[in-house]
Amino acid sequence: MTEKQDKILSSALELFANEGFNATSTNQIAKKAGVSEGLIFKHFKNKKGLLDALYVQVEGKLGAGFTQIIFETDPKKVLKITIESPFMIPHEDYDFWRLQFKLKWESDYYNPEKMQPLIDKLAWAFEELNYETPEMEAKLLEQMIETIMVAILRQGKESQLAYKDFLLKKYEL
Amino acid sequence: MTEKQDKILSSALELFANEGFNATSTNQIAKKAGVSEGLIFKHFKNKKGLLDALYVQVEGKLGAGFTQIIFETDPKKVLKITIESPFMIPHEDYDFWRLQFKLKWESDYYNPEKMQPLIDKLAWAFEELNYETPEMEAKLLEQMIETIMVAILRQGKESQLAYKDFLLKKYEL
DNA sequence: TATATTTGTAAGTGATTACTCACTTTTTAT
DNA sequence: ATAAAAAGTGAGTAATCACTTACAAATATA
Numbered sequence: 439m440t441e442k443q444d445k446i447l448s449s450a451l452e453l454f455a456n457e458g459f460n461a462t463s464t465n466q467i468a469k470k471a472g473v474s475e476g477l478i479f480k481h482f483k484n485k486k487g488l489l490d491a492l493y494v495q496v497e498g499k500l501g502a503g504f505t506q507i508i509f510e511t512d513p514k515k516v517l518k519i520t521i522e523s524p525f526m527i528p529h530e531d532y533d534f535w536r537l538q539f540k541l542k543w544e545s546d547y548y549n550p551e552k553m554q555p556l557i558d559k560l561a562w563a564f565e566e567l568n569y570e571t572p573e574m575e576a577k578l579l580e581q582m583i584e585t586i587m588v589a590i591l592r593q594g595k596e597s598q599l600a601y602k603d604f605l606l607k608k609y610e611l
Numbered sequence: 612m613t614e615k616q617d618k619i620l621s622s623a624l625e626l627f628a629n630e631g632f633n634a635t636s637t638n639q640i641a642k643k644a645g646v647s648e649g650l651i652f653k654h655f656k657n658k659k660g661l662l663d664a665l666y667v668q669v670e671g672k673l674g675a676g677f678t679q680i681i682f683e684t685d686p687k688k689v690l691k692i693t694i695e696s697p698f699m700i701p702h703e704d705y706d707f708w709r710l711q712f713k714l715k716w717e718s719d720y721y722n723p724e725k726m727q728p729l730i731d732k733l734a735w736a737f738e739e740l741n742y743e744t745p746e747m748e749a750k751l752l753e754q755m756i757e758t759i760m761v762a763i764l765r766q767g768k769e770s771q772l773a774y775k776d777f778l779l780k781k782y783e784l
Numbered sequence: 785t786a787t788a789t790t791t792g793t794a795a796g797t798g799a800t801t802a803c804t805c806a807c808t809t810t811t812t813a814t
Numbered sequence: 815a816t817a818a819a820a821a822g823t824g825a826g827t828a829a830t831c832a833c834t835t836a837c838a839a840a841t842a843t844a
Contacts, residue, residue, distance in 0.1 A: 458631075458717075460634045463830075463832080464831080474792065476833085476834080476835085479832085484833075543712070543713050574773060578755070581759075581762070582751070584758065585755070592715075601747075604747045613820095615821080637803080638802090648824085649804080649825095650821075651802095651803095658803090
């Protein structure tokens with residue numbers, strides 16, 4: 439990945455995440471990246487190719503975020519890390535996640551199974567802690583985490599801090 | 612509101628909700644509505660005017676959905692109705708709600724205070740039921756309901772039915 | 785050093801975009 | 815019945831769109 443390729447991708451990410459895919463023109467991306475418009479098509483074939491390249495990156499980040507939780511062996515810690523995870527996202531990754539959630543509404547890219555590894559681990563944790571319906575509890579917590587992430591991306595971490603404490607207390611962590 | 616104005620709006624709603632605002636052309640809308648393209652601009656000034664008109668309708672539906680909950684005096688019933696509400700949405704209203712959630716990601720239309728009346732009523736209900744932190748419980752339930760609605764809009768009611776029972780049991784309803 | 789390949793540009797391309805305008809038809813008010 | 819207003823049309827507009835192409839500069843390979 440050359441310097442200019444990287445600049446094109448990061449510019450596209452910023453614009454797609456904040457303005458939307460269709461609302462962003464390749465001309466805008468080229469200007470922001472400081473390259474000629476043609477270069478975008480040399481490297482990424484077409485506009486959708488840009489989105490595809492970004493999507494691979496987003497999926498990578500998602501997987502990386504999971505690993506810590508997946509390899510944790512203490513069920514209480516699994517829940518704790520999960521609840522705290524939305525608050526650990528560095529600010530420079532916000533565009534990544536904004537794009538991820540926006541893509542949820544673009545049918546081509548929506549894939550609910552992406553979260554399955556996390557849900558499975560949470561279900562295991564709830565089972566260890568003798569909850570009655572661990573799968574349901576897992577799905578519920580996963581959905582709540584997702585909702586908190588969305589709220590953080592829109593209103594900032596501070597707006598959701600009380601939630602963290604509330605959830606930690608609710609699950610006796 | 613004339614018949615053609617109505618046809619234009621309903622066509623725009625369907626297209627905006629499913630294809631997105633920027634991905635929908637005024638030409639498409641006119642064809643779907645069976646009117647000339649010029650008429651759109653006579654009635655709604657510009658493309659954004661269409662979205663504004665739809666937004667008013669969406670806000671109306673939102674308010675209407677609240678009224679039953681707001682006027683309920685039994686706290687347990689307030690929670691029950693709230694939890695059941697996403698499952699009561701008629702299928703023909705799905706486009707409305709899809710647009711509503713899509714607009715959440717457009718800064719111009721995002722207004723988190725819209726849900727406040729519901730949250731206030733839920734907080735009152737939790738207080739009546741002697742929950743420790745009623746405001747927090749209210750926000751949490753509201754967020755869960757929102758998440759369930761999103762899931763229903765994407766995957767259908769059936770996919771979320773188990774949730775309803777789970778939540779009703781959780782709150783002892 | 786010569787040559788092939790990759791990286792990059794700038795000026796295009798036709799298609800599509802939101803929107804306008806001159807005009808006709810229909811409805812409303814007197 | 816008649817005039818004014820509103821509803822509706824359809825061809826046209828400049829601008830913008832994603833994308834191509836011809837060519838130059840830089841880099842890698844021999």
